[in-house]
Structures are given as structure tokens and as C-alpha cells.
Amino acid sequence: MVRGLLESKKYLIILDDVWTVNDWNKLNVVFSDCGCGSRLVVTTRDFDVATAAGEGSRVCKLRLLDQEEAWVLFCKKAFPTEPCPLELEPLARSIVEKCEGLPLAIIAMGGLLSLRDKTALGWNRIYKNLSWQLTNNQMLEPVKRILLLSFYDLPYRLKHCFLYCCMFPEDYVIHRKQLIRLWVAEGFVEETGKITMEEVAEDYLKELIHRNILQVVEKNLFGRLKACRMHDIVREVALSVSREEKFCTTYDELQERQNGKVRRMSIYSSGEINHSSAGMTHLRSLMVFDGNMSLSSSLSTMASSFRLLRVLNLERVPIESIPDEVTNMFNLRYLNLRETKVRELPESLWKPQNLQTLDVRNTGLERLPSGIVKLCKLRHLFINQMTNVSRNSVNFFRSIPVPIRICNLTSLQTLSAIEDREGEIVRKVGNLTQLRSLGISKVREIDGAELCNSIGKMKHLLKLRVTATREEETLELEALSPNPPPLLHKLFLYGRLEKMPPWLSSLVNLTHLGLYYSKLREEDPLSSLQALPNLVFLFLWNAYEGQQLCFRDGRFTKLSILSLRGMKELNRIVIEKGALATIQELILINCGELKTLPEGIEYLTGLQQLTLLEMPTELTDRLKLKDGSEEDRRKVGHIPIIERGQWTEAEEWVTERLN
Known part of the structure; x- marks a missing residue:
């Protein structure tokens, strides 16, 4: 009936707040376009509905108000007849910031505060208790509803x-x-x-x-x-x-914690916890976000009552040890100790048989307990440790030894920064066919074929990092042909290669490639990389011993960031017109013979930043605003940011702008 009514008419119809694609599909059959200039406006909270309704038309995503727009709107509601008092303005602006540009919230808060006494004390009480106000204040009830x-x-x-x-x-x-x-x-x-x-x-x-x-x-x-x-x-x-449904709470909500069974608790800032097991035995998650909190004296007591705990997040909490009581949490599935001061894990870590994620990155850990091989449900193991970054450092992470039987944990999807020992790991790691991310170090040349055989079995692998035993050791990876992981997105190789692996050009899904200490000698090392259709990041550090690199026309069609470092013989870079069409950042580090700009850099019209670190002064001085080369400055005049830098005695990069 409606379709027939509209069929020959010029109409404007607004459908407000369409919730689902199915609702839209049912309504859409009503509207016919007879060429009369009719218009249909649809509003929705769901992007999928907007996509379906806006096919072939215009989709407008409403933005939040910026800071000044939000302030003007708030003042119209809170101070309709007078300007904001100076003594209230700092607090008023804090309240506006809390609304984060959401007009609904700004109008509601402005209307509420317009009815209150214009005193800092009264306004501050509302600001600090916004959560309570949303639940109990009728003026804010529409926002919540x-x-x-x-x-x-x-x-x-x-x-x-x-x-x-x-x-x-x-x-x-x-x-x-x-x-x-x-x-x-x-x-x-x-x-x-x-x-x-x-x-x-x-x-x-x-x-x-x-x-x-x-x-x-x-x-x-x-x-x-x-x-x-x-x-x-x-x-x-x-x-x-969450409070109404007793889903979760924060530690400072003491009354809520004592009045009901706490299932999930976050601690933001509390100093030392005065732990009481009352109401806490049903806890499923404990997440701590206070990097200064002292837990050492209470963790054992807390752990003994958390029998149902599934998530324990202690990232950046300054604890030095994990009590044995933690390992008695049979239901524990997620244990995050990242960036703590823990140097050793309990030997009884095997007890939480349901553990899925163990994160001990950037701790003082030197080894894993042997019992970890019994965690048959482990899916993600993060163990890489940050090392001190030096002027010539390339590999920023150190690995730690792992028990050989860790290769029996067939549910593993992430295994980062493990050490191979006498070729034991490379022969067994092929059992982990569900791996998505693998990092392995101290790989010997003689074990290359075994490693390739194992990697070839990992059909789901997305990220691979392989590090040789030392800088001069060759990574023998030829045998990965013809079966490299088909889905590989990120590849980082640390060690001598001599020439590009033949299978590299077949990695059509590769987005990140890093070659470090490769010492490539072939005449055109980029030939096997140029056609990689999805490569976005390319890092060549100490990777090439030749004098020239040439980026061909129409190649590297998606490359966004290019970093060249430690090319001791490199004295010329050629960029043909049409190459590196999407490049946004070019970083040149410690290439001592490169004393002129890359030829063709003027073609890189999308380049946003050129960074020159420890590069010859003959090059960097030519780009100075004063006393530099006018021709070179013209070639890079389209680049918004050009900077150079040096490594200081304090072991950090210090940079300065050249434009």
C-alpha cells in the first residue's frame, strides 16, 4: 500500500534509528525511485546498516564535537543568560572533556548543572561521582537510557x-x-x-x-x-x-565489594591492598594497573582464596617473585607478568592445567621451569626479553632456553624468542602446526635444512623471526622452497644470507620484511623483492655490501616505510619515476659513503618524513635552510619533515629538524 502511494510522488522520508540490516531490507522494498527527485534519509547506530542503506549513495559518519564546539554547547545549557564564572571555568572544562564531544552527554550535563548552585564544591561532587549520578539522577537518566x-x-x-x-x-x-x-x-x-x-x-x-x-x-x-x-x-x-549485575568492580568501591560476590576486580591506584577474603572467593579476574602498588606481602594470601580465578594481570607491578599459591589456581587461564621484576617462575607452574596465555616479556627471567611442558592447553607463550639498545644494536631482544618437550604443546599459537640448543628445537618445532608466530634464535648453519623442514609444516604461520648464533653465521634457508608458509605476513631474518632465498618472491601476503646482517653480494638484491604485492615495511640493516640500490619503475607499489642501515659501501640510491609510489617515510642510518641524496627523491610526492641518522655531513649540510644546496633543497621541498640525528654518549638518538 505504501509503495503504491509513493510510486509516482516526489517524497522526503526520514527513517530514524534503524537497528539491523534485516529491518532495512524489509523497509527498502517500499521505496521506489520514479525519477522525481525523492530523497531518503536513514540514521543508524550500526555501520553495517549504513553500508547497506548507503550503497550507491552517500554515507555520512557523524563526528564528535571538537573541544571548542563542545564548550559552546555546554555553556548554552549551563549558563543560558550569563557567561561561565571564571572560578568555575577550569572545573567546567573538565566536565566538558569528560563528555568527549558527545552532544547527548554535553546537553544533559549542562542542563543538570544549570539547576545547581554555581559553586565549585557542588559541581566537583557531581564530577567525581558521575557514575552514581548516571544511575540515580533523573536529569541524566535519558543519557543512560x-x-x-x-x-x-x-x-x-x-x-x-x-x-x-x-x-x-x-x-x-x-x-x-x-x-x-x-x-x-x-x-x-x-x-x-x-x-x-x-x-x-x-x-x-x-x-x-x-x-x-x-x-x-x-x-x-x-x-x-x-x-x-x-x-x-x-x-x-x-x-x-556491571555493578548492578555484579559483573565487575574496582578496588576503591569498598561498599560494593563487601555487599556481594565479586567476580572481577580492577585495581587502578591503591598502594598496599588490605586483603580480606570475604566476598572474594568467587573472583574470576584480577587486573592491576597501578605500577607502584606493593603486592609482595599480600599476593600469597590473596592467591590462596582465589580458587576460581581465570585471569591474573600484574603487568608492570613491581613484584620480584611469584608465590607457589598462584600455581594452585587450577582454573587460571591468563597470567601476565610482563615488565615485572620476576626473575624466576615456580617449578610447580605446571599445576594450572588450563593455562592458555603466559606473558613474561621484559622480566629478569633466565629460564623456564621444566614443568611448563605439562601445560597442554597453552596457546600463547611470550618470553622475549628486552636488551639494552646500543649504537650498533640490531637485535633488540634476547631469548632464553626452553625445555625440548615444549614442542609437544600442540595447541601453541605463539612461541616467541626461544633458543635452539645443538639443533634440538629445530627438529621438533615442526610438531607445532598451529603456530601463528614463531621466534627462534641461536640457529646454526648446519641446522638450516631441519629448520626449513619444520617451518614448512606450519601452514598457519603469520610471523617468523629467525636469528643465527652470531652475526657471521650463515642462515641456510634455501630448503624452504617450494613450501614457505603461504600466509606469512611478517618475516625477520638475522644472519648472513649471501643471496636472497629463492622462495622469498613467492610470499604474496608478506607485509613486513626485515633483513639484518645479511651481507648480500648479488648485483641487484632488490629484484626478488620488487614485485611483492603487499609489502609495506622494508628494513635492510647491514644487509647489503654493494655500492648501488635501484628501485625500478612500478615496483614496491604498497611500500610505506623504508629503512636502510649500516650499508658501508653504498654510495648511490636510484629511484626511478613511478617507483615507491606510496612511500611515506624514508630512514637512512649510518651509510658512510652515501654523500648525495637518492636520485629521483623528487618523484616521491607522498613522502612525509626523511630521517638521516649518523649520515655524512656532506649530505646533511646540503639540506640546511641556510648555506645549503638550493638544488637539493628544491628536490626535497615537498617533504614536511626532514631531520638528522646523532648517537650521544648517553646512548640515545638526538635529532634536529633541517626544514
Whole structure:
């Protein structure tokens, strides 16, 4: 009936707040286009709905208000007849910042405060208790109600994933991979077909982003999410729901903690915990975000009562040891000790048989306990240790020995920075066919064929880092032909190669490539790399002993960052017109014979930054604003940032702008 009514008319129809693609598809059949100039406007909270409705039309994603726009809107509501008093302005601006450009929140907060006495004391009380205000103040009830519509519309499997995000501190940047592993550990993720739970969890995260419940903070150059966060007001609403459902709490909410069973707790800033086991025996997650908190005296007591704990996150907490009581947590699935002062793990670490993630990166750890080989459900093992970065350092991580039987843990997806011993690991690591990320060091030349045989079995491998026993040792990787991991995205090789491995050119999915100490001697070392269709990052450090590198026309079509370091003989770089069309950053480090600009650098119109570290003064002086070469400055005049730098006695790079 409606379709017939509209068929020959010129109409304007607004469909406000369409929730699902199915709803849109049902409605869309009504609207016919008879060429009369009709218009249809659809608003939605869901990106997928906008995509479906906007096919062939215009999709407009509304932005948040900027700081000045938000301030003007707030003042119109809070001070309709007078300007903001000077004594209230700092606090008022803090309240506006809390709203983060969300008009709904700005209007509600402005309206609420317009009815209050214009005193700092009264306003500060509301600011500090915003979470309580959202729950109990009728003036702010519409904000909570409207935002909760998005929460209640979530599928059941996503509600807990969303609420879990409010455990992170305000304005905390949540990294995608960490959040995914936490969701899996908590049991929020369902296994689906043949894909991993981590892949399912990433789909969950994408859906929360598309519904505009979480904000994107950072994407990589391929548009893939790297980090997200919660809008402050959305987080306050999530905290309110979490308290009502006793989903999670923070340590300073003492009354809430004592009145009910605490299932998840975050500690932001508390000094020393005065632990009481009352109400804490049901704890599933304990996450500590206070890098100055003292836990040494209470961790044993706490651990003895946390029998149901699944997640223990102590990243950056200054603890020096892990008590044996922690290993009695049979349900523990996620243990994060990253950047703590722990130097040794308990020998009884094998007891938490459900452990999925163990992160001991950048600790003082020298070895792993032998019992770790009994953790048959372990999926992610992070053990690489940061070393002091020196002027000539290339490999910034050190590895540690692991028991040979770790290669029996067939559920492993991540195994980083392990040491090979007498060729034992390279022969057995092929058992780990589910690996997505592998880092192995101290590989001998004679073990190259065995390593290639093992890597060839890893059909899911996405990231590979191989380090020889020493700088002069050859990495013998020829045997990886014809079966290199087909999905490999990131490859980093530390050691002599002499010539490019023949299989390298077949890695069509490769996005990151780093060659260190390769000492390549072939005439055109770039020939096998130029056609890699998806290469975005290329690092050649001490990798080539020739005098010239040539980037051919139409090659490296997606390269964004190029770094050349330690090329002692290199004296000429040629960039043909049409090469490196997408380059954004060029970094040249310690190439002592390169005294002229790369020929053709003027063709790199998209180049945003040129960095010259420890490069000859004959080159850098020519780029100075004063007394430099006018011709060279003209060639690089389109580059927004040009800087040079030197390594200081304090062992750090110091840079200065040249333009």
C-alpha cells in the first residue's frame, strides 16, 4: 500500500534509528525511485546498516564535537543568560572533556548543572561521582537510557565482552590482541567451525566497533584495528550496569565489594591492598594497573582464596617473585607478568592445567621451569626479553632456553624468542602446526635444512623471526622452497644470507620484511623483492655490501616505510619515476659513503618524513635552510619533515629538524 502511494510522488522520508540490516531490507522494498527527485534519509547506530542503506549513495559518519564546539554547547545549557564564572571555568572544562564531544552527554550535563548552585564544591561532587549520578539522577537518566539501548540490543555473546572493557582505566588504550586473549580466557568466546577462538573474538570486536560502542584509537596501514578505547560516558554506563549485575568492580568501591560476590576486580591506584577474603572467593579476574602498588606481602594470601580465578594481570607491578599459591589456581587461564621484576617462575607452574596465555616479556627471567611442558592447553607463550639498545644494536631482544618437550604443546599459537640448543628445537618445532608466530634464535648453519623442514609444516604461520648464533653465521634457508608458509605476513631474518632465498618472491601476503646482517653480494638484491604485492615495511640493516640500490619503475607499489642501515659501501640510491609510489617515510642510518641524496627523491610526492641518522655531513649540510644546496633543497621541498640525528654518549638518538 505504501509503495503504491509513493510510486509516482516526489517524497522526503526520514527513517530514524534503524537497528539491523534485516529491518532495512524489509523497509527498502517500499521505496521506489520514479525519477522525481525523492530523497531518503536513514540514521543508524550500526555501520553495517549504513553500508547497506548507503550503497550507491552517500554515507555520512557523524563526528564528535571538537573541544571548542563542545564548550559552546555546554555553556548554552549551563549558563543560558550569563557567561561561565571564571572560578568555575577550569572545573567546567573538565566536565566538558569528560563528555568527549558527545552532544547527548554535553546537553544533559549542562542542563543538570544549570539547576545547581554555581559553586565549585557542588559541581566537583557531581564530577567525581558521575557514575552514581548516571544511575540515580533523573536529569541524566535519558543519557543512560539511550546508551543502554545499544547495550540491550547486543547479542548475548557480546554483552559480557562489552562490559569487560570497562575494567580498564579511564582513557586506557586497549590493544586488540590482549583484549582478544582476555575474552578467550574468560570463556566469552564460542568455538565456531574450523577457525580459532581468537579469530572468532576478533569478529566480536569488529561488531562492537561497527555498533559504535567502542572507539577506534589506532589502525595499521592496512586499516586493521590495533587498539580501541571506551568513551568515558559509555564506560560510566557500563560500570553502572556491571555493578548492578555484579559483573565487575574496582578496588576503591569498598561498599560494593563487601555487599556481594565479586567476580572481577580492577585495581587502578591503591598502594598496599588490605586483603580480606570475604566476598572474594568467587573472583574470576584480577587486573592491576597501578605500577607502584606493593603486592609482595599480600599476593600469597590473596592467591590462596582465589580458587576460581581465570585471569591474573600484574603487568608492570613491581613484584620480584611469584608465590607457589598462584600455581594452585587450577582454573587460571591468563597470567601476565610482563615488565615485572620476576626473575624466576615456580617449578610447580605446571599445576594450572588450563593455562592458555603466559606473558613474561621484559622480566629478569633466565629460564623456564621444566614443568611448563605439562601445560597442554597453552596457546600463547611470550618470553622475549628486552636488551639494552646500543649504537650498533640490531637485535633488540634476547631469548632464553626452553625445555625440548615444549614442542609437544600442540595447541601453541605463539612461541616467541626461544633458543635452539645443538639443533634440538629445530627438529621438533615442526610438531607445532598451529603456530601463528614463531621466534627462534641461536640457529646454526648446519641446522638450516631441519629448520626449513619444520617451518614448512606450519601452514598457519603469520610471523617468523629467525636469528643465527652470531652475526657471521650463515642462515641456510634455501630448503624452504617450494613450501614457505603461504600466509606469512611478517618475516625477520638475522644472519648472513649471501643471496636472497629463492622462495622469498613467492610470499604474496608478506607485509613486513626485515633483513639484518645479511651481507648480500648479488648485483641487484632488490629484484626478488620488487614485485611483492603487499609489502609495506622494508628494513635492510647491514644487509647489503654493494655500492648501488635501484628501485625500478612500478615496483614496491604498497611500500610505506623504508629503512636502510649500516650499508658501508653504498654510495648511490636510484629511484626511478613511478617507483615507491606510496612511500611515506624514508630512514637512512649510518651509510658512510652515501654523500648525495637518492636520485629521483623528487618523484616521491607522498613522502612525509626523511630521517638521516649518523649520515655524512656532506649530505646533511646540503639540506640546511641556510648555506645549503638550493638544488637539493628544491628536490626535497615537498617533504614536511626532514631531520638528522646523532648517537650521544648517553646512548640515545638526538635529532634536529633541517626544514
